[in-house]
Amino acid sequence: MNTVAGDLETILSSGIRLAAPLAFAACGEYVAERAGTLNVSVEAMMLGAAFCSIAVAGLTGSATAGLLVGVLLGALVGSAHGALSHRWHVNSFVVGLLLNALVLGLTSYLATVGNPSRHQVELVSVPGLRDLPVLGAPLFVERWPVYLLLALVPLAWWLVERSRWGLELRAAGENPEAAHMTGIRVNLRRRQALLWCGALAGLGGAYLAVGEVGSFNQNMTAGRGYLVIAAVIFGGWRLGRTLAGCAVFGLADALRLALPALGHTVNSQLLISAPYLLALLAMLLFTTRQRRPGALAQPFRRTP
Amino acid sequence: MTRAGPWVSAAIVTAALVLPGLLIAVTGGSPSAALRALIQGSLGDATAVSQTLLYAAPLLLVAVGACCSARSGVFNIGQEGQVLIGALAGAAAGLRLAVPGPALLLVVLLAAALAAGAWAWLSALMNRLRGVDIAVSTLLMTFLAQQVVAFAVTTPWLLQESRLGEAAALPQSNKLPSGALLGSLGDHPGLQLNLGLAVGVVVAMLVAVALDRTRWGFRLTVAGLNPAAARHAGIPVAAVGGIALAVSGALAGMAGAVLLASPLSTNRLQPDISIDIGWDGLLVALVARNRPLLTIPVAGLFAVLRAGGNFLAATGVPPYLVDVVKALLTLAFVAPAVMRRRSVVA
Numbered sequence: 001m002n003t004v005a006g007d008l009e010t011i012l013s014s015g016i017r018l019a020a021p022l023a024f025a026a027c028g029e030y031v032a033e034r035a036g037t038l039n040v041s042v043e044a045m046m047l048g049a050a051f052c053s054i055a056v057a058g059l060t061g062s063a064t065a066g067l068l069v070g071v072l073l074g075a076l077v078g079s080a081h082g083a084l085s086h087r088w089h090v091n092s093f094v095v096g097l098l099l100n101a102l103v104l105g106l107t108s109y110l111a112t113v114g115n116p117s118r119h120q121v122e123l124v125s126v127p128g129l130r131d132l133p134v135l136g137a138p139l140f141v142e143r144w145p146v147y148l149l150l151a152l153v154p155l156a157w158w159l160v161e162r163s164r165w166g167l168e169l170r171a172a173g174e175n176p177e178a179a180h181m182t183g184i185r186v187n188l189r190r191r192q193a194l195l196w197c198g199a200l201a202g203l204g205g206a207y208l209a210v211g212e213v214g215s216f217n218q219n220m221t222a223g224r225g226y227l228v229i230a231a232v233i234f235g236g237w238r239l240g241r242t243l244a245g246c247a248v249f250g251l252a253d254a255l256r257l258a259l260p261a262l263g264h265t266v267n268s269q270l271l272i273s274a275p276y277l278l279a280l281l282a283m284l285l286f287t288t289r290q291r292r293p294g295a296l297a298q299p300f301r302r303t304p
Numbered sequence: 305m306t307r308a309g310p311w312v313s314a315a316i317v318t319a320a321l322v323l324p325g326l327l328i329a330v331t332g333g334s335p336s337a338a339l340r341a342l343i344q345g346s347l348g349d350a351t352a353v354s355q356t357l358l359y360a361a362p363l364l365l366v367a368v369g370a371c372c373s374a375r376s377g378v379f380n381i382g383q384e385g386q387v388l389i390g391a392l393a394g395a396a397a398g399l400r401l402a403v404p405g406p407a408l409l410l411v412v413l414l415a416a417a418l419a420a421g422a423w424a425w426l427s428a429l430m431n432r433l434r435g436v437d438i439a440v441s442t443l444l445m446t447f448l449a450q451q452v453v454a455f456a457v458t459t460p461w462l463l464q465e466s467r468l469g470e471a472a473a474l475p476q477s478n479k480l481p482s483g484a485l486l487g488s489l490g491d492h493p494g495l496q497l498n499l500g501l502a503v504g505v506v507v508a509m510l511v512a513v514a515l516d517r518t519r520w521g522f523r524l525t526v527a528g529l530n531p532a533a534a535r536h537a538g539i540p541v542a543a544v545g546g547i548a549l550a551v552s553g554a555l556a557g558m559a560g561a562v563l564l565a566s567p568l569s570t571n572r573l574q575p576d577i578s579i580d581i582g583w584d585g586l587l588v589a590l591v592a593r594n595r596p597l598l599t600i601p602v603a604g605l606f607a608v609l610r611a612g613g614n615f616l617a618a619t620g621v622p623p624y625l626v627d628v629v630k631a632l633l634t635l636a637f638v639a640p641a642v643m644r645r646r647s648v649v650a
Contacts, residue, residue: 084635098638101583101627102632102635113622233440269452269458273450283430297440
């Protein structure tokens with residue numbers, strides 16, 4: 001194998017590994033934003049789930065149990081966010097930032113005191129396909145939870161675009177007053193969307209911990225939750241483009257890590273800031289091609 | 305719908321007070337010793353009080369700015385980035401401009417305020433041109449600001465320090481000249497009253513007067529409380545909000561300059577110079593419910609938690625629980641029971 005193909009394979013592998021947690025969480029955040037709620041608590045969902053998955057994997061000895069508890073923890077954060085911002089009408093950005101600070105503080109403390117152990121799910125490789133040149137190893141030798149994406153992405157799309165629940169959800173995000181008039185419980189739909197978002201962001205965080213890294217470090221998500229929000233914006237609130245955004249962000253991160261080792265100089269600051277820059281530019285330039293929900297980040301209160 | 309409100313607030317306050325102690329006890333520590341350390345490290349002696357007051361100054365500046373923008377109905381959550389941009393501009397001015405003595409300090413503070421104000425105003429511009437949500441763009445621009453500062457201090461032709469001899473240059477700027485530093489006020493045995501705190505308190509008072517007693521403040525408040533009515537009354541709501549956002553950014557930037565020029569830092573621009581003051585200052589404004597004068601005691605409380613938390617770390621208890629207390633207390637203050645009377649941010 002020549003070196004260029006080898007380098008490409010390395011970068012692709014690490015790009016996909018870095019993109020996978022983002023993709024899980026993006027499938028959740030996409031649904032939440034289509035319902036009109038912009039929750040910056042994705043970071044809290046991912047970080048909390050990452051910690052709990054490692055802790056539970058340490059207690060039970062099963063990485064799969066850790067993954068499941070991570071999903072539950074994410075959903076718990078999602079329901080807390082939903083209750084505070086769509087039942088008691090506290091500003092959603094405030095709730096998100098506070099949940100992030102809360103979870104960061106709790107997990108940092110517990111990780112320092114408890115010193116969680118290492119646990120990791122198994123690698124699977126698809127026979128035959130793994131021997132493909134360049135694409136074989138990056139796509140077909142992975143930790144098994146990655147392949148959940150094959151089911152979850154279509155499910156998220158179907159839920160939002162084809163199910164009755166998704167129709168009501170989109171109505172709640174597009175025009176809450178009109179949705180309310182037709183009998184849709186706007187805030188209930190938004191809370192349910194947050195629950196889904198929490199579960200998937202939790203899966204992303206847990207995958208990062210018990211899937212890729214195998215251990216928990218303080219603040220190990222390091223802003224990935226904000227990257228997910230940038231991906232949904234960059235994708236113009238369409239699922240396919242959002243996932244493409246996750247792939248681009250993952251690859252940018254992989255390039256930043258790989259290029260110096262391969263002897264190239266690279267402006268790491270530019271690569272780190274690229275996702276946020278791209279998200280801002282997408283909002284400025286492609287407004288007409290986006291499906292920005294009409295009432296995104298606007299609270300809905302029934303007037304008595 | 306809001307009947308559960310008081311109970312929620314009470315539950316959160318209880319959690320804020322009990323949970324950290326419980327966690328310490330469960331993990332084998334002593335809650336009362338930790339509490340004593342927290343108070344000892346923040347209010348115990350003159351040195352501790354000096355440290356607390358040092359933290360209070362930048363917190364106060366950020367919080368007063370956050371009051372301005374939130375009162376106008378514009379929700380700025382990018383203070384952390386604005387603090388960094390302010391510190392960057394302050395460092396550039398302090399190191400590059402040949403202004404003599406104390407005048408340089410003034411130049412540093414002004415440069416920081418102008419740069420961070422302009423940085424924040426970009427969000428208002430994006431909102432005006434393309435309807436980009438201000439909370440979202442200020443948040444995203446925080447992450448840009450972090451990389452801008454990291455770039456500046458790792459690039460020799462920008463602000464990276466110049467090293468003589470063999471030693472490799474670190475990712476930081478040169479030390480600010482002494483004329484640009486915030487000195488101590490008066491001579492008190494053991495106690496240091498830094499000039500930065502005076503700047504913060506004066507700004508808080510000025511902004512309180514400006515918001516409550518001037519035409520500018522009135523228009524700003526009306527625009528925030530009822531944009532439709534304000535528009536009918538001929539108030540240019542978007543422009544008023546944009547200026548409020550710029551003021552908010554400018555004060556956060558000034559906090560960055562205070563961090564740079566006070567003994568809290570090494571007086572060099574470093575990528576982590578903002579030490580989360582921007583995030584914390586926003587919480588201070590939320591707890592003070594956007595009233596500039598109330599931010600003075602609240603900033604004091606948050607400074608106590610910060611200085612005490614640092615001392616706590618020295619006694620072997622990981623200081624992260626202090627962040628848990630801050631988050632839960634703020635949550636209790638923004639929870640419904642308190643918000644019902646006057647919902648400025650809601």
